[in-house]
Amino acid sequence: MKKISTLLLLGLVTLNLSAQKMTKDKKAVVASVEKHKENLIKISDSIWALAETAFEESISAELLADYAEKNGMTVTRGVANIPTAFIATYGSGSPVISVLGEFDALPGLSQNTVPTKDPRFEGEPGHGCGHNMFGAASLGAAIAIKEQIEAGTIKGTVKFFGTPAEEKYFGKVWMVEAGLWDDVDVNVSWHPAAEIEADVQTGLALVDFMVEFYGQAAHASADPWNGRSASDALELYTTGINYYREHIRPTSRIHYHIQDGGQVVNVVPDYSRLWVRVRDPKREVLLPTFERVKAMAEGAAIMANVEYKYSLISGIYETLVNREGGKIMQNNLELLGPITYTAEEETYGKAIQEATGKPQVGMDGAVHPLKETEALPGGGSTDVGDVSWNVPNINLGVTVAPKDTPWHSWAVVACGGMSIGHKGMIYASKAMGMTMLDLFEDPKLVEKVKAEYKTRKGDVKYEAMIDGLPPIPGK
Numbered sequence: 293m294k295k296i297s298t299l300l301l302l303g304l305v306t307l308n309l310s311a312q313k314m315t316k317d318k319k320a321v322v323a324s325v326e327k328h329k330e331n332l333i334k335i336s337d338s339i340w341a342l343a344e345t346a347f348e349e350s351i352s353a354e355l356l357a358d359y360a361e362k363n364g365m366t367v368t369r370g371v372a373n374i375p376t377a378f379i380a381t382y383g384s385g386s387p388v389i390s391v392l393g394e395f396d397a398l399p400g401l402s403q404n405t406v407p408t409k410d411p412r413f414e415g416e417p418g419h420g421c422g423h424n425m426f427g428a429a430s431l432g433a434a435i436a437i438k439e440q441i442e443a444g445t446i447k448g449t450v451k452f453f454g455t456p457a458e459e460k461y462f463g464k465v466w467m468v469e470a471g472l473w474d475d476v477d478v479n480v481s482w483h484p485a486a487e488i489e490a491d492v493q494t495g496l497a498l499v500d501f502m503v504e505f506y507g508q509a510a511h512a513s514a515d516p517w518n519g520r521s522a523s524d525a526l527e528l529y530t531t532g533i534n535y536y537r538e539h540i541r542p543t544s545r546i547h548y549h550i551q552d553g554g555q556v557v558n559v560v561p562d563y564s565r566l567w568v569r570v571r572d573p574k575r576e577v578l579l580p581t582f583e584r585v586k587a588m589a590e591g592a593a594i595m596a597n598v599e600y601k602y603s604l605i606s607g608i609y610e611t612l613v614n615r616e617g618g619k620i621m622q623n624n625l626e627l628l629g630p631i632t633y634t635a636e637e638e639t640y641g642k643a644i645q646e647a648t649g650k651p652q653v654g655m656d657g658a659v660h661p662l663k664e665t666e667a668l669p670g671g672g673s674t675d676v677g678d679v680s681w682n683v684p685n686i687n688l689g690v691t692v693a694p695k696d697t698p699w700h701s702w703a704v705v706a707c708g709g710m711s712i713g714h715k716g717m718i719y720a721s722k723a724m725g726m727t728m729l730d731l732f733e734d735p736k737l738v739e740k741v742k743a744e745y746k747t748r749k750g751d752v753k754y755e756a757m758i759d760g761l762p763p764i765p766g767k
């Protein structure tokens with residue numbers, strides 16, 4: 293009896309906390325997302341099927357820009373010298389609240405909506421990071437806010453940033469460099485995930501660069517003494533990198549991709565090319581490691597008696613977290629509650645887990661509590677990091693794939709084009725819309741978020757780690 297009354301009491305308390313905060317205005321935001329749901333799913337599925345990659349996402353970008361325009365937002369295309377980058381705006385004055393939308397795919401991950409590996413088009417790209425849902429959900433949130441401004445419920449400006457090439461070139465870095473967030477008070481973003489959480493953990497900073505070696509071609513057997521091998525230099529360089537791995541911080545990562553190691557076996561190669569990436573959660577640890585890896589290219593060139601060229605591709609900052617913002621998002625996640633799945637969706641999730649060698653526990657639709665901000669960061673990197681050093685950023689993760697799904701894999705593509713992905717996407721749209729609404733309605737929240745941003749940023753002066761114009765294919 294006593295047990296029952298305690299449980300009843302706990303139930304009532306929970307109910308009360310939720311009931312008192314799901315305001316009429318928030319219900320209106322949720323209703324707006326529901327109204328656009330079918331169209332948002334259509335856009336997401338079209339982007340999923342198109343699977344356009346870095347700086348070539350012209351139809352995907354246009355699908356989003358066009359829907360923003362049809363819904364009364366003003367669209368500026370081709371910002372920051374990037375044809376597929378755009379801004380959709382509505383309203384005037386402050387606060388200015390923005391939301392990020394990505395839409396680029398990854399090479400080689402084409403997949404049908406079935407829970408075992410089955411490419412739609414062998415070797416073609418696929419949305420292995422769920423960015424088809426990313427852009428559509430964020431646009432849904434922006435339009436929901438636009439409708440509240442239009443109705444006179446709130447005042448201010450909403451901006452949707454169409455941000456291309458997150459996967460390969462980190463397109464946002466050029467957009468930040470162009471000052472596109474200079475007038476924004478707070479930015480909101482999300483990322484497809486395998487659990488629901490207001491994301492208050494940082495990502496890894498990184499530097500990306502290319503090293504090219506130039507030697508002298510010769511017959512590999514008849515007169516090899518006349519040759520100076522660019523591929524020898526490449527091998528010596530990667531050997532140096534691999535010896536160095538023992539001495540880097542456990543948090544750091546070095547990756548390389550051999551792009552050109554010579555063409556045939558009977559020619560001493562006069563050209564080789566290597567793409568190198570160095571990462572760490574802290575830029576102050578990353579930078580000296582990067583300088584050392586960069587310097588080794590010269591050592592390799594000396595040993596092989598060849599010339600070398602170093603070119604910076606780009607670099608990104610670790611994400612500056614905002615816990616005050618995370619709390620606002622967390623409150624809205626608790627208001628929305630968990631995502632529930634049908635028996636078919638659970639079976640689909642378990643089949644993916646079976647196919648990828650994971651425990652068959654199915655979907656995780658629960659709302660997770662706020663994590664410790666200063667705990668170890670997630671393993672990935674994102675150009676949202678650069679945005680977060682220029683404007684306070686609130687981040688969200690929402691389930692679009694079963695627990696433990698290998699990311700950047702066919703399994704994410706398999707979920708992103710069917711109901712599991714659709715549910716997560718619509719949920720993210722509502723959570724971001726509600727959080728943006730809070731910022732419009734309560735200037736004190738904006739001040740709190742800004743104050744934390746200022747403290748965390750300290751006296752760091754942001755300098756974009758890029759060198760020149762964005763590498764648009766064909767330009």
Ligand SMILES: [Zn+2]
Nearest residue numbers: 421422423483
């Ligand atoms: Zn991603």
